[in-house]
Every structure is written in structure tokens, then in C-alpha cells.
Amino acid sequence: MAQPLVFILNGPNLNLLGRREPEIYGHDTLASVEELCRRSAEQLSLAVDFRQSNHEGELVDWIQEAGETADGIILNGGALTHTSVALLDALKGVGLPAIEVHLSNIHRREEFRRHSYPAQGAVGIIAGFGPQSYALALVAMSTLLHARPGLGQAGRAQASDEPHEAEA
Numbered sequence: 001m002a003q004p005l006v007f008i009l010n011g012p013n014l015n016l017l018g019r020r021e022p023e024i025y026g027h028d029t030l031a032s033v034e035e036l037c038r039r040s041a042e043q044l045s046l047a048v049d050f051r052q053s054n055h056e057g058e059l060v061d062w063i064q065e066a067g068e069t070a071d072g073i074i075l076n077g078g079a080l081t082h083t084s085v086a087l088l089d090a091l092k093g094v095g096l097p098a099i100e101v102h103l104s105n106i107h108r109r110e111e112f113r114r115h116s117y118p119a120q121g122a123v124g125i126i127a128g129f130g131p132q133s134y135a136l137a138l139v140a141m142s143t144l145l146h147a148r149p150g151l152g153q154a155g156r157a158q159a160s161d162e163p164h165e166a167e168a
């Protein structure tokens with residue numbers, strides 16, 4: 001049987017990871033974060049499609065594409081997290097389980113980073129663990145997808161206000 005497919009989408013400037021501001025974002029490059037995701041996904045029997053864009057519209061297109069072809073979305077919207085109603089609407093529009101991730105703990109940084117638009121369309125948020133935030137998000141996504149057999153692309157686990165319990 002095909003493995004559930006998770007889109008891992010990265011927003012503006014995350015392509016610069018490892019090259020600037022290592023005191024905030026660490027020394028890992030986005031390529032090494034992708035490699036970590038691939039290793040984690042393999043252990044969790046998930047397939048991943050890992051992408052980065054500096055353009056809001058492209059991220060919206062990819063969320064819509066995920067709605068047609070994937071089973072879940074992990075999103076680090078970068079700075080668009082704090083500004084983009086379009087990302088929130090896209091997540092709500094596709095109805096796939098989504099998890100928001102951040103390398104840094106956005107709640108112990110500047111005030112303007114403390115609000116997230118996409119969070120309202122996400123099952124949950126993982127922030128502050130550096131690249132491990134992505135690996136933790138994949139574990140959480142695996143719990144959501146594997147606990148609901150048959151709820152793949154066709155099934156549509158929905159983000160809701162209720163915490164998701166693993167089901168037998």
C-alpha cells in the first residue's frame with residue numbers, strides 16, 4: 001500500500017538557513033533539514049515532498065496542490081506566518097491535517113512574531129526545537145495519519161478545535 005504523502009512547505013528566506021543569523025536559526029542548511037525530514041519520514045513510513053518558496057502565491061498554489069495529491073501538510077511559513085490570511089484560507093480550503101512548525105520559539109521573540117495566521121487552520125504547532133521541530137512534526141503527523149487508516153488523500157482528517165486522539 002502507498003505510504004501517506006506529506007507536503008513540507010517552507011516560506012520566505014528559509015533558503016538562507018545556515019548562512020546568516022546562526023545565533024537564532026543555527027548552522028543547519030535547509031538541505032540538511034530536508035535530509036533530516038527524509039530520514040525521519042522513512043522511519044515513520046511516510047513519503048515527503050519538501051519545498052521552499054519566497055513567494056506567497058506559490059505557497060498557496062502548493063497548499064492547493066497538496067489538497068489534490070497529499071495526505072497532510074507541515075508548514076513553516078517563515079515571516080508570512082505573521083501576515084498571511086491567504087495561507088490560512090488555503091489551509092482551511094483544503095481541509096487536510098496541517099501542522100505549523102518553526103525553528104525558533106516565536107513566543108519568546110519580538111511581539112509581532114507571537115501571532116500566527118496559519119495556526120488557526122492547523123491541528124497544532126511545534127516551535128523552538130531547531131530542525132528537530134520538523135522531525136517532531138512528522139511524528140505528530142504520523143500519529144494523525146496512521147491512526148486513521150483509510151483517511152488518506154480521500155479521507156480528509158480535518159483540523160478542529162479538539163485535540164486529536166490516536167485511535168486504535
Ligand code: CA2
Nearest residue numbers: 013014016017020021078079102103104
Ligand atoms: O523560526 C522560524 O522557523 C521562523 O518561521 C523563521 C522565519 C521568521 O520570520 C519567523 O518569525 C520564524 C525567518 C526565516 C528566515 O530565516 C533566515 C535564516 C537565515 C538568515 C536569514 C533568515
